[in-house]
Amino acid sequence: MPAPALSERSGCDVWLKLEGCNPTGSFKDRGMTVAVSAAVGEGATAVVCASTGNTAASAAAYAARAGLRGAVIVPEGKIATGKLAQALVHGARVVALRGNFDQALHLVRELVDRHPVALVNSINPFRIEGQKTGAFEVCDQLGEAPDVLCVPVGNAGNVTAWWKGFVEYQVAPRLHGYQAEGAAPIVRGAPVENPETVASAIRIGNPARWEEATDAITSSRGEIRAVSDAEILDAYRFLGEREGVFCEPASAAGVAGLLRYGAEGRVVCVLTGHGLKDPTTALASAAPVVPSEPAIEEVERAALGGE
Numbered sequence: 001m002p003a004p005a006l007s008e009r010s011g012c013d014v015w016l017k018l019e020g021c022n023p024t025g026s027f028k029d030r031g032m033t034v035a036v037s038a039a040v041g042e043g044a045t046a047v048v049c050a051s052t053g054n055t056a057a058s059a060a061a062y063a064a065r066a067g068l069r070g071a072v073i074v075p076e077g078k079i080a081t082g083k084l085a086q087a088l089v090h091g092a093r094v095v096a097l098r099g100n101f102d103q104a105l106h107l108v109r110e111l112v113d114r115h116p117v118a119l120v121n122s123i124n125p126f127r128i129e130g131q132k133t134g135a136f137e138v139c140d141q142l143g144e145a146p147d148v149l150c151v152p153v154g155n156a157g158n159v160t161a162w163w164k165g166f167v168e169y170q171v172a173p174r175l176h177g178y179q180a181e182g183a184a185p186i187v188r189g190a191p192v193e194n195p196e197t198v199a200s201a202i203r204i205g206n207p208a209r210w211e212e213a214t215d216a217i218t219s220s221r222g223e224i225r226a227v228s229d230a231e232i233l234d235a236y237r238f239l240g241e242r243e244g245v246f247c248e249p250a251s252a253a254g255v256a257g258l259l260r261y262g263a264e265g266r267v268v269c270v271l272t273g274h275g276l277k278d279p280t281t282a283l284a285s286a287a288p289v290v291p292s293e294p295a296i297e298e299v300e301r302a303a304l305g306g307e
């Protein structure tokens with residue numbers, strides 16, 4: 001989707017890739033359908049993942065569809081409400097870990113060493129094969145590659161996948177990856193033990209595909225930088241109020257990065273997940289509702305303010 005307000009504010013020709021339009025509301029579906037299909041092909045009866053929320057929602061949905069059992073390990077109290085609801089509705093066993101995502105990933109790796117269940121985190125190569133199709137679609141839809149791709153970075157599977165897609169398409173846009181300031185291990189060059197950010201999806205301190213992500217960014221002559229929670233929420237509200245697009249906070253990190261650090265030419269910002277995933281953050285950062293008695297004068301005042 002073209003983004004006229006964002007183009008005007010940034011001075012670039014900005015487009016948005018709405019990954020929230022995928023079946024479970026995030027880009028994870030692109031890779032999850034492939035990973036779960038492969039698991040079925042290999043005779044697995046169960047899939048498991050660690051997740052900040054979206055991987056869990058997607059794994060649960062595709063496992064349900066395939067008739068597999070699903071278990072998801074999430075950091076207790078740290079995943080958005082919509083994602084939790086999705087995983088539960090799809091019948092996955094949801095384990096609330098008293099720990100963070102990095103600990104959860106470590107534990108699921110151990111779990112699959114001990115049991116014949118398929119791991120569907122993005123360390124699974126089938127996930128990357130599915131997710132690279134985002135790059136094909138963007139090039140097909142624009143008629144050519146963009147100059148720059150802005151994308152949020154958490155566990156670093158997605159930036160790895162986009163680059164694989166571009167390489168296979170024989171194009172080379174610059175990749176601009178953005179981490180949240182409180183969870184920016186790649187930017188700092190060291191793991192973050194206690195990552196914190198309002199963008200719970202990218203609250204990750206030790207990305208599994210760290211090296212591949214660094215390679216992708218370097219090969220594309222791109223950059224990886226950090227944005228603050230305040231900048232993320234500013235971009236989040238700007239998208240909602242000026243572009244009419246509701247994404248989740250992590251997705252707004254890519255736009256926050258563009259606004260803070262700039263870019264040149266035609267820019268695609270990947271909005272990785274739908275805003276409805278995280279109603280709590282939405283309500284906390286928006287204006288309050290206006291109460292009214294059921295009388296026309298009251299409603300006039302409430303609806304039209306002082307006009």
Ligand code: AN7
Nearest residue numbers: 051052054055154155156157158272273
């Ligand atoms: C909306 O669901 O890691 O760099 O466990 O949900 O490939 O990790 C989610 C990540 C960006 C970062 N935007 O992608 C998970 C999980 C949204 C996300 C990312 C995530 P990666």
